[in-house]
Amino acid sequence: MQADLEELRITQKELENLSGLEVSEVFMGGAWRPSIIRNPKRLLSFLMTEVFTFGLILIFCLPIGLIVARSFGGLTGDASSAAQFLQVSFGVSVAIAFLWNLYMWQKGKSLKLLAHLLDEVDKHNEIIAAVDVIDELGAIKNSTISLIDRGEVLAALTATRESLVCALMTEKILRKHKRFIARRHELFSNIETSLVTLQHLRVTSQADEYGQLLNEALQIGMSVHQEMKQDI
Amino acid sequence: MKYFAVLITLLRDRTLFLEEIRQGIKIESKIVSLLISSSIFFAVYGAIIGANSSLPQVISSAVKLPALYLITLIICLPTLFFFDILFGSTLAFNQYAALILTTVSVISVLLFSFAPVTLFFLVSIRDYEFFLLLNIAIFALTGLIGVKLFYQGMQFVTEANYKTFKSREPLVKLDKTEDTPEDFVPVKDAIPVEDKSQKMRTKLLQFWLFLYALVGSQLGWTLRPFFGAPGEPFQLFRSEIESNFYQQVIRMIFTVLGFQ
Numbered sequence: 001m002q003a004d005l006e007e008l009r010i011t012q013k014e015l016e017n018l019s020g021l022e023v024s025e026v027f028m029g030g031a032w033r034p035s036i037i038r039n040p041k042r043l044l045s046f047l048m049t050e051v052f053t054f055g056l057i058l059i060f061c062l063p064i065g066l067i068v069a070r071s072f073g074g075l076t077g078d079a080s081s082a083a084q085f086l087q088v089s090f091g092v093s094v095a096i097a098f099l100w101n102l103y104m105w106q107k108g109k110s111l112k113l114l115a116h117l118l119d120e121v122d123k124h125n126e127i128i129a130a131v132d133v134i135d136e137l138g139a140i141k142n143s144t145i146s147l148i149d150r151g152e153v154l155a156a157l158t159a160t161r162e163s164l165v166c167a168l169m170t171e172k173i174l175r176k177h178k179r180f181i182a183r184r185h186e187l188f189s190n191i192e193t194s195l196v197t198l199q200h201l202r203v204t205s206q207a208d209e210y211g212q213l214l215n216e217a218l219q220i221g222m223s224v225h226q227e228m229k230q231d232i
Numbered sequence: 233m234k235y236f237a238v239l240i241t242l243l244r245d246r247t248l249f250l251e252e253i254r255q256g257i258k259i260e261s262k263i264v265s266l267l268i269s270s271s272i273f274f275a276v277y278g279a280i281i282g283a284n285s286s287l288p289q290v291i292s293s294a295v296k297l298p299a300l301y302l303i304t305l306i307i308c309l310p311t312l313f314f315f316d317i318l319f320g321s322t323l324a325f326n327q328y329a330a331l332i333l334t335t336v337s338v339i340s341v342l343l344f345s346f347a348p349v350t351l352f353f354l355v356s357i358r359d360y361e362f363f364l365l366l367n368i369a370i371f372a373l374t375g376l377i378g379v380k381l382f383y384q385g386m387q388f389v390t391e392a393n394y395k396t397f398k399s400r401e402p403l404v405k406l407d408k409t410e411d412t413p414e415d416f417v418p419v420k421d422a423i424p425v426e427d428k429s430q431k432m433r434t435k436l437l438q439f440w441l442f443l444y445a446l447v448g449s450q451l452g453w454t455l456r457p458f459f460g461a462p463g464e465p466f467q468l469f470r471s472e473i474e475s476n477f478y479q480q481v482i483r484m485i486f487t488v489l490g491f492q
Binding site for chain 1: 268295
């Protein structure tokens, strides 16, 4: 890949820096990427992860279940108690796997915007890969294939890259301050209330002793200042 | 597969891998990858040792062997973490988990590398006692190498942390609490506080490794059988719950010495 194209690519490391989350083809910040359904390779990777995860849950659940069941006398050594134990252990494993998926789905819901942006980044990188292929084909002697205006294409890709980077940074900030932003109506009303209170305080403070002292101090300061100005 | 790529990175460049753990780079994905890849390797080796008996034993051992290593890790991990942070460690819980998983993964890979040898002896010599002995030797060897690498890894990570600490804030504190004239010793004799913590953590690590071996051997005993005794029907577990690994070892020694 030519250096100018390489610079335009948004790498995984850059994506992780910009989003502040671990990003891969299947995961984003510990949640599934919705694009796995559209891509067969990613779907396969997702299914493999599901199988491995269930296997891992079984590896933990079965022996722990065995130890617990033996300690509480649930396993007597006959076939029926063993079958019952296996059924319960499998049931618990399925339940844990289901809860894990539910958690991932819930987490993914809060990262919808990021998922969309990541898909756009994928498209951008695919275009760069396509331009690279055209470049390679064009490098062959007597080849008729070449980009008509490479400069313009690169300018367009640069603009896309910049807007994607901006969007990713904005999304990160919005995500970080999600709770704060969600409370904006409450915050605005709080600020308004505070302002009214302040105005009220200003009016009342003039009447009390503290306000009087403040006013006096201010007048002294002003007169000193005036005196000094006259002297100069 | 990305899971195996992480494991290959660990095997090829352990120093870089440990440095990444120390800096907290991609810890979650490392943990998941090491968990999955080591489980697969253990399961394969477990299936081979179970093949000495019957098909249900193959399945049973394929689940039990990864469980033995991973559950031991889960049981012992909080002890190491809390004791270490008590003595000044700055690493997070997931960093400790990743560090211990590197050991378990190395053991799993070593066991997997012995799989063809074990399989060869399984097929060529149908001798239960020899097969048992061979596997004990393999488990002991892989375990020792894994523990040695873990020990080195922990030393590397904590020392690297100490160096970072040193470069940030030079430490020269006398090993006395009161200001008496004897406290004014040459700088070379002064013991930095961090050095003392480091020594303490090393001792703690040695103690923890002993604890890990203790828990692992007892759990292995509880989860028996892994091999399946010849001529006996498949058993999901051995019925005698009251005995333990150490009693059995002492009994075996007595038997060998002719006291029983």
